[in-house]
Amino acid sequence: MSKVRVLVGTRKGAFILTSDGKRKKWDINGPHFAGWEIYHVKGSPADPNRLYASQSSSWFGQVIERSNDGGKTWEAVDNKFVYDGVPGTHQWYDGTPHPWEFKRVWHLEPSLNDPDTVYAGVEDAAMFRSTDGGKSWQELSGLRGHGSGPHWAPGAGGMCLHTILLDPSNPARMFIAISAAGAFRTDDAGKTWRPINQGLTSQHIPDPTAEVGHCVHRIAMHRSRPDVLFMQKHWDVMRSDNAGESWQEVSGNLPTDFGFVIDVHAHQPETIYVVPIKSDSEHFPPDGKLRVYRSRTGGNDWESLTKGLPQSDCYVNVLRDAMAVDAFDSCGVYFGTTGGQVYASADSGDSWAPIVRDLPAVLSVEVQTLP
Amino acid sequence: MIRVVLPAHLRTLARVSGDVDLDVQGQITQRSILDALETRYPVLLGTIRDHVTQQRRPYLRFFACAEDVSHESPDTPLPDAIASGKEPFFIIGAIAGG
Numbered sequence: 001m002s003k004v005r006v007l008v009g010t011r012k013g014a015f016i017l018t019s020d021g022k023r024k025k026w027d028i029n030g031p032h033f034a035g036w037e038i039y040h041v042k043g044s045p046a047d048p049n050r051l052y053a054s055q056s057s058s059w060f061g062q063v064i065e066r067s068n069d070g071g072k073t074w075e076a077v078d079n080k081f082v083y084d085g086v087p088g089t090h091q092w093y094d095g096t097p098h099p100w101e102f103k104r105v106w107h108l109e110p111s112l113n114d115p116d117t118v119y120a121g122v123e124d125a126a127m128f129r130s131t132d133g134g135k136s137w138q139e140l141s142g143l144r145g146h147g148s149g150p151h152w153a154p155g156a157g158g159m160c161l162h163t164i165l166l167d168p169s170n171p172a173r174m175f176i177a178i179s180a181a182g183a184f185r186t187d188d189a190g191k192t193w194r195p196i197n198q199g200l201t202s203q204h205i206p207d208p209t210a211e212v213g214h215c216v217h218r219i220a221m222h223r224s225r226p227d228v229l230f231m232q233k234h235w236d237v238m239r240s241d242n243a244g245e246s247w248q249e250v251s252g253n254l255p256t257d258f259g260f261v262i263d264v265h266a267h268q269p270e271t272i273y274v275v276p277i278k279s280d281s282e283h284f285p286p287d288g289k290l291r292v293y294r295s296r297t298g299g300n301d302w303e304s305l306t307k308g309l310p311q312s313d314c315y316v317n318v319l320r321d322a323m324a325v326d327a328f329d330s331c332g333v334y335f336g337t338t339g340g341q342v343y344a345s346a347d348s349g350d351s352w353a354p355i356v357r358d359l360p361a362v363l364s365v366e367v368q369t370l371p
Numbered sequence: 372m373i374r375v376v377l378p379a380h381l382r383t384l385a386r387v388s389g390d391v392d393l394d395v396q397g398q399i400t401q402r403s404i405l406d407a408l409e410t411r412y413p414v415l416l417g418t419i420r421d422h423v424t425q426q427r428r429p430y431l432r433f434f435a436c437a438e439d440v441s442h443e444s445p446d447t448p449l450p451d452a453i454a455s456g457k458e459p460f461f462i463i464g465a466i467a468g469g
Contacts, residue, residue: 036380058430059380059428059430059464060378060380060381060384060428060464061417061418061421061428063414079417079422080417082422
């Protein structure tokens with residue numbers, strides 16, 4: 001490995017940041033798709049030059065872009081996301097039934113071994129799959145057909161399917177998360193799904209331990225241990241050691257357990273990262289100090305990482321898809337903020353420096369470690 | 372030849388500069404213009420009208436001869452000046468948002 005490529009989605013375009021293994025000097029390339037909201041850009045693990053980008057706007061709707069050369073050039077592919085059958089209704093903010101309406105793609109997850117297969121998590125919550133490089137999309141409608149769909153409700157950002165985790169050891173198993181329905185798992189490649197929310201407690205729903213209705217913000221796993229999942233929920237940082245069958249809280253000594261991102265060190269499956277945010281009504285770091293928290297024990301025991309991060313007057317947010325790690329021996333950790341900064345650490349979080357400071361608000365950050 | 376003026380972002384998406392000239396067969400209506408436009412530039416499918424309902428996207432308007440025809444039936448014939456190409460058919464993005 002000699003090169004790293006950071007794929008950044010922002011409110012007004014995509015940016016590609018590249019560096020060598022030292023991760024000191026960076027080239028900034030962009031904006032791609034200037035003026036459009038880029039919710040997510042992600043590369044195929046099977047072909048790093050194959051990238052997919054979700055491009056959307058309130059005016060012109062959804063476009064999916066594909067690159068075959070690492071982001072030098074792009075082509076629009078199919079943008080037709082049509083729910084299977086009669087879409088039905090979910091719960092609206094006021095509790096009334098509301099028709100399922102496609103709004104945008106939040107997350108694109110390329111297959112681990114086929115560059116032409118990619119999954120899309122969309123708002124209103126559903127999962128789609130393309131097996132032809134994005135030229136056509138089919139809904140995995142067993143998820144919405146699980147039966148609990150009429151009880152799902154949007155979070156403040158919309159009813160989005162924002163997390164897709166593919167199990168490297170079992171191609172039939174996938175995990176997804178929806179705000180605000182919760183986490184779900186399939187063990188048959190997406191035909192059927194079941195909620196995996198036992199152990200979650202959410203005070204904002206009538207039954208705090210209900211089967212669905214939880215506002216899960218993000219789930220992460222280490223590929224060597226796909227049964228171990230880490231979750232940043234609306235409030236609470238959680239962990240599961242049995243593929244989501246049950247969860248336990250590991251917020252421990254965090255200054256606040258609200259937040260959006262969570263990720264796992266590339267080589268240390270028990271080392272995890274979060275960025276605590278003050279509260280659900282104050283979406284900025286506590287005390288104006290931007291701090292990443294790291295646990296080397298899989299939760300509960302957390303240390304703050306501040307070197308190189310602003311420790312006064314900082315009131316940015318770090319959104320749910322805006323943290324990633326690279327695979328260098330000295331693991332790099334990256335995150336982007338709503339203030340337009342992308343921070344990088346080349347030493348597992350011990351110290352940080354901005355790659356770039358003045359982008360539009362960052363929606364997503366993904367990292368590719370390249371030969 | 373029908374002339375269509377696209378919003379800047381759709382010109383970029385369709386990789387065109389300036390107005391788009393379209394050869395539209397039959398009666399000149401919103402629907403026949405948009406059908407011809409999408410046939411020539413498939414990348415615009417879904418960006419002006421919903422894929423399924425064919426409804427105009429909420430933040431877009433259609434102007435013809437200084438009139439807002441957005442709320443007319445998509446099958447209402449457009450003015451002769453549009454049909455003759457003397458005046459362009461405007462697809463306008465709302466001045467909204469950031």
